[in-house]
Amino acid sequence: QKEVEQDPGPLSVPEGAIVSLNCTYSNSAFQYFMWYRQYSRKGPELLMYTYSSGNKEDGRFTAQVDKSSKYISLFIRDSQPSDSATYLCAMSERNTGFQKLVFGTGTRLLVSP
Amino acid sequence: DVKVTQSSRYLVKRTGEKVFLECVQDMDHENMFWYRQDPGLGLRLIYFSYDVKMKEKGDIPEGYSVSREKKERFSLILESASTNQTSMYLCASRYLAGGYNEQFFGPGTRLTVL
Numbered sequence: 001q002k003e004v005e006q007d008p009g010p011l012s013v014p015e016g017a018i019v020s021l022n023c024t025y026s027n028s029a030f031q032y033f034m035w036y037r038q039y040s041r042k043g044p045e046l047l048m049y050t051y052s053s054g055n056k057e058d059g060r061f062t063a064q065v066d067k068s069s070k071y072i073s074l075f076i077r078d079s080q081p082s083d084s085a086t087y088l089c090a091m092s093e094r095n096t097g098f099q100k101l102v103f104g105t106g107t108r109l110l111v112s113p
Numbered sequence: 114d115v116k117v118t119q120s121s122r123y124l125v126k127r128t129g130e131k132v133f134l135e136c137v138q139d140m141d142h143e144n145m146f147w148y149r150q151d152p153g154l155g156l157r158l159i160y161f162s163y164d165v166k167m168k169e170k171g172d173i174p175e176g177y178s179v180s181r182e183k184k185e186r187f188s189l190i191l192e193s194a195s196t197n198q199t200s201m202y203l204c205a206s207r208y209l210a211g212g213y214n215e216q217f218f219g220p221g222t223r224l225t226v227l
Contacts, residue, residue, distance in 0.1 A: 008153065034215070043117070043203055043218030044156075088155070100171075101216060105155035 003027055006089055006104030015113050019076040023089035023104045026070065030091040030102075033065050035074045038086045038106065047087070048074065079111045116140070117219035119204055125225045132191040134222050136204030144207040145187035146216060147171075147179060149200040156203065162187055194226045 006023045013019055021035075031052055036044035048063040050056045050072075056063045062075040072091075076083055089104040120135035138145065147159045148171075158171030160179040168179050176198060180188045187206075191198055201223050205216040 006155075036218075041122075041220070043205075043220050045218065046215050049215065100158060103156040105153060 001026060002105075003102050004089065004091065004104045007107055008105055010108040010110050012110045012112065013079055015079060015081060015111055017079050017111070019074075019079050019083070019109060019111075021074040021076075021087050021089075021107050021109070023072050023091075024070055025072075025091060025102075027091075027093070027102075028067075028070065029093045031094070032092045032099075033063070033072050034090040034101070035061075035063055036088040036090060036103075038088060040085075044088055076109075079109075081111050081113050084109055084111050117204055117206055117217050119202075119219040119222050121222050122220060123223050123225075125227065126191075126194050127227055128195060130191075130194050130226075132194050132224065132226075134189040134191075134202055134204075134224070136187045136189070136206075136219055137185050138187075138204075138206040138217070139185065140206070140208065140217075141184065142206035142208050142217075143184070144216075145181065146205040146207070147177075147187065147189045148203045148205065149173070150203055150221070151200050159189065194224075196226050198224065199226045200224060 004025045035048040037047045038044040050063045053067045060077045064073040086106040086108045088106040090101045092099045117138045146161045148156045162181045178190045203221045204219040207216045
C-alpha cells in the first residue's frame with residue numbers, strides 16, 4: 001500500500017464548476033500538508049500549505065485536512081480553463097531539519113470552456 | 114522569486130552513456146533534491162543534499178550519483194544510462210530556516226535513453 005493515495009484522473013469539468021481533489025494517507029504522523037500544481041512540461045509549484053487539521057482558504061482555493069480520517073482535499077471554486085493542470089498532494093511529519101516530502105501521484109484536471 | 118534552472122529540457126542518450134544533469138538555484142538554499150517523475154508512480158526521491166559536499170541517498174539511488182561542489186549547483190550523474198532511466202527528472206531546492214517545508218522545483222529534464 002502506498003503511503004499517499006491519489007486518484008490519477010483525468011477529471012474533466014466545465015468552466016465554472018466546483019472541483020474537489022482528494023488524497024488519503026496512512027502515516028498518522030503527517031502534520032504538514034501541501035498542494036502543488038504542475039502545468040504540462042513545467043515543474044510543480046506550491047499552491048496551498050496547511051498545518052494539522054482544519055481549512056485554509058486562498059481566493060478560489062480551499063484546502064481541507066481531516067487528520068482523523070487521514071484525508072485531505074483541495075476545492076477549486078469557479079474553475080477556469082487556466083486551472084487545467086496536474087495537482088499533487090504532498091505531506092511531511094515535520095517542517096524543521098530535513099524532512100522528506102511524500103507525494104501523491106497527482107490528479108490531472110481538465111477544465112473545458 | 115526563487116529560480117531553479119536545469120541545464121536541459123529534453124535530452125536523448127544511448128544505453129551505456131554517462132549522463133550529467135545540472136541544476137542551479139539562485140536563492141542560497143541549503144537543501145537540494147533530485148526526483149524522477151513517472152506516470153502512476155509520482156515523484157520519487159533519488160538523492161538529496163543538506164549543504165555543500167553533503168549528500169544522502171533517497172528512495173531510489175541505484176544507478177545514480179550526485180555532486181554538490183558549490184551551494185547553488187547540484188548535479189545528477191547517470192554512470193551508465195539504461196532504458197529504465199527514461200523519465201522526467203526534477204530538481205528542487207529548499208530554504209532550511211524558512212518555517213515551511215516548501216520545495217521549489219525546476220522545469221524538469223525529460224530524458225530518453227535509447
